[in-house]
Amino acid sequence: MGLQLLLEHINKPEIETIDGYIKHGGYRTLDKVLGKMSPDEVTEEVKTAGLRGRGGAGFPTGLKWTFLDKSTDKPRYLLCNADESEPGTFKDRLIMQKIPHLLIEGMILSSYALGCRTSYIYIRGEYMFILRILEKAIKEAYAKGFLGENIKGSGYSLDLYVHPGAGAYICGEETALIESLEGKRGNPRIKPPFPAVSGLWGCPTIVNNVESICTVVPIVNMSGAEYAKIGIGRSTGTKLISASGNINKPGVYEIELGLPVEEFIYSDEYCGGIKGGLELKACVPGGSSVPILPKHLLLKESNGNPRLMTYESLSEGGFETGSMLGSGGFIVYDEKQCIVKNTWTFARFYHHESCGQCSPCREGTIWLDKVLYNIEHGLGKESDIDLLWDIQHGIEGNTICPLGDAAAWPVAAAIRHFRHEFEYHVRYPHRVKDEDHVYQPEMNYRTA
Amino acid sequence: MKVTIDDISIEVPPGTTILEAARMIGENVPPTMCYYSKLEGSGGKCRSCLVQVTKGSEKDPRPMPKLVASCRTTVMDGMEVRNTTSPDVISARKSVTEFLLINHPIDCPICDQAGECDLQDLSYEHGLSKSRYDFKKRVFEKIDIGDYIQMHMTRCIMCYRCVMVADQLTPERVHGVLNRGEAAEISTYIKKAIDNEFSGNMIDVCPVGALTDKTFRFKSRVWFTKPVYAHRDCKTCSGKVTLWYQGAEVLRVTGRKDRWHEVEEFICNDCRFHKKDTADWVIESAAPVSRHSVISQNHNVYEVPVVRKKLQENNKPE
Structure with a gap:
């Protein structure tokens, strides 16, 4: 195993209790930070570390923190986005379930840096059991005096609450999360104003992913400059990757950014190769909303260099030849998987999760779903493929929030790289009506 | 503040939106299906007023990466905007029109709104002549929301205007949006619940025939x-x-x-x-x-623009 910053103690006994966590070096950052470092110094450390948001967009966390409007007397809020609902992503769940105190420690440090008196963890409704784990952990932290009034005699006070969502993917979008937390319908807000200026109850608010907040702990422990040495270029540090699909060892892995994709898939230390000795066909490297990549583009960049697990390398060449690191939901497909069926599954998800506020997303996602259903079930027409392209083009970039893009990109990428499979589906409807059908390239359908 | 829309410049006060500036110019105004200047917080939802900002401002001349909703974007000094002169905007507007129409019943021959319907205008200008959507259209269970207002949820385009009217004009809002995504609908939850003295304004703000006047129903076109x-x-x-x-x-x-x-x-x-x-x-x-x-037809019309008058005179048959 490579360097482990977040998951180092994950399998230690009783790590979920506060005593077990302290035994393994937990909460020592509080002594280092509270009352000793100024909030701006903490922000500066995070900036130096080059930490980029782990929730998907990869926006530098330290820079985001400096956008917080500190000119008003209004209270400021830090919200932890634990509404992890992206298909293929399950990294935050592992942290919260196994080492909840790591998140709480990160929340205290981040709230201190931002000057928040109250902070919230917004957790998805399906993680109700984790909510209980977190509440228990928060209770323990209050009992030890790590939360509440005057933490460790430093004069800094913080209240931390966990709030469950009702199970909507859209509430993972930061402004929808804020609306939901305010008790309203979880519709994304129209930006600007950005949450850093006017967020929760109109006050300056920062929303960060669970992993980003947890990463603040090792950054403070080892100093930002030290952290920045890990990784390559602007992709610093370690990242949790949720590997799933047709691989021998699915699970959550902590990798140093800069690991070659090929090594990640085939090395025994990580995914352990494709299950059953089959060929790798394609991969979605960052959760369902990022473009799918075929094998030849996944392992090599368009210029022939090996593709690495970094923000830059994975998005090399834009969407023509690249994808995104996203939230790190690494879904691997072997040669027996049908890309059309997979695309339809994703489209069905986005159809179900659209909030219905703006028209391209509300109407477009359902249309994508229906057309893909037809193609998948042998009811499609040749013109449907171009229609799909037009629909996704009409959604992309024209919606209020990124859910529209998330619905459009997988469809666009599937058509871009696997158009032959779509054509196979519409030309041989009787073959694809079989549930377990697989696209077979040797049947040269163009001349058959 | 100076803003240029489709090469026409105008001075506007700070805080003006691109749409308001375009309305001041009065030509080539982006269509609006959900924005309503009298309702606070309206707009941004239908996406039919998308425009391209080719120059952010004098200070920061970078173009905006995406098309923006003109009804919710305030102008900056020196901003340059492309509306009908941008192929991207026209293509996006076409898509939005198509999206709005796929689940609309297009029952104009029996709709009381026909003739004064914003969706009709939009599709006349940007719609395709034939629908590419060959699936069953969405239907809703009919609900009765009172003695004065007839609701046809199938015609609704979810502009949220009626929700804002109820929020901002009446003391108590009793209707709103239920469900999510495709299933989202305007509903009272309790039948016949809408009953207060300003509820009729919901009819006036509705851009389509989703809310019509029961006392005028089927009386005349x-x-x-x-x-x-x-x-x-x-x-x-x-x-x-x-x-x-x-x-x-x-x-x-x-x-x-x-x-x-x-x-x-x-x-x-x-x-x-x-x-x-x-x-x-x-x-x-x-x-x-x-x-x-x-x-x-045969009625009093707004003043004919000068340019058009000249054109009409020049094109007179000899």
């Missing part, structure tokens, strides 16, 4: 009626309305609408639904109608 400005001394509202005559009979009473199909002042239910007699009103003048509207 709007282009057979003549709009006339009138007023009365009303205790609850300003009493300034438009009466819609057919012959000597008042078929319908609505608020006075301006060029952008927005009412000038909201009126109360008493004026709207109960005062349908000429004797109740003081007649002012014939109401101006856009010359592009079907209602304009």
Whole structure:
């Protein structure tokens, strides 16, 4: 195993209790930070570390923190986005379930840096059991005096609450999360104003992913400059990757950014190769909303260099030849998987999760779903493929929030790289009506 | 602040949106399906008013990466905007129109809104002649929301205007949006619940035929009626309305609408639904109608722009 910053103690006994966590070096950052470092110094450390948001967009966390409007007397809020609902992503769940105190420690440090008196963890409704784990952990932290009034005699006070969502993917979008937390319908807000200026109850608010907040702990422990040495270029540090699909060892892995994709898939230390000795066909490297990549583009960049697990390398060449690191939901497909069926599954998800506020997303996602259903079930027409392209083009970039893009990109990428499979589906409807059908390239359908 | 829209420059006060600036210019105004200048927080939802910002401002001349909703984007000094001169905008507007129409029943022949419907105008300008959507359209269970307002949820485009009217004009909102995504619908949850003296304004703000007047239902087509400005001394509202005559009979009473199909002042239910007699009103003048509207046939129209007059004169057959 490579360097482990977040998951180092994950399998230690009783790590979920506060005593077990302290035994393994937990909460020592509080002594280092509270009352000793100024909030701006903490922000500066995070900036130096080059930490980029782990929730998907990869926006530098330290820079985001400096956008917080500190000119008003209004209270400021830090919200932890634990509404992890992206298909293929399950990294935050592992942290919260196994080492909840790591998140709480990160929340205290981040709230201190931002000057928040109250902070919230917004957790998805399906993680109700984790909510209980977190509440228990928060209770323990209050009992030890790590939360509440005057933490460790430093004069800094913080209240931390966990709030469950009702199970909507859209509430993972930061402004929808804020609306939901305010008790309203979880519709994304129209930006600007950005949450850093006017967020929760109109006050300056920062929303960060669970992993980003947890990463603040090792950054403070080892100093930002030290952290920045890990990784390559602007992709610093370690990242949790949720590997799933047709691989021998699915699970959550902590990798140093800069690991070659090929090594990640085939090395025994990580995914352990494709299950059953089959060929790798394609991969979605960052959760369902990022473009799918075929094998030849996944392992090599368009210029022939090996593709690495970094923000830059994975998005090399834009969407023509690249994808995104996203939230790190690494879904691997072997040669027996049908890309059309997979695309339809994703489209069905986005159809179900659209909030219905703006028209391209509300109407477009359902249309994508229906057309893909037809193609998948042998009811499609040749013109449907171009229609799909037009629909996704009409959604992309024209919606209020990124859910529209998330619905459009997988469809666009599937058509871009696997158009032959779509054509196979519409030309041989009787073959694809079989549930377990697989696209077979040797049947040269163009001349058959 | 100087803003340039489609190569036409105008000075506007700070805080003006791109759409408002375009309306000040008065030509090539982006269409609006959900924005309503009288309702706070409206707009940004239908995406039909998307425009391209090719120059952010004098200070920061970078173009904006995506198309922006002109109704919710405030202008910056030196901003340059492309509306109808940008192929991206036209293509996006086409897509939005297509999306709005795929689940719309397009039952204009039996819809009371036909003739004054924003969606009709939008699809006339940007729609395809044939639908590419060959699936069953969405249907909803009919609900009865009271004695005055007829609701057709199938025609709704989810502009949220009626929700904002209820929020901002009435003391208590009893209807809203239920469910999510495709299943989202305007509903009262409790039938016949909408009952207060300003609820009728929901009809005026509705851009399509989702909310129509029950007292006018199936009486006539709007282009057979003549709009006339009138007023009365009303205790609850300003009493300034438009009466819609057919012959000597008042078929319908609505608020006075301006060029952008927005009412000038909201009126109360008493004026709207109960005062349908000429004797109740003081007649002012014939109401101006856009010359592009079907209602304009043989009626009083807004002033014809000078450019057009010249064109008409030049093109006269000899």
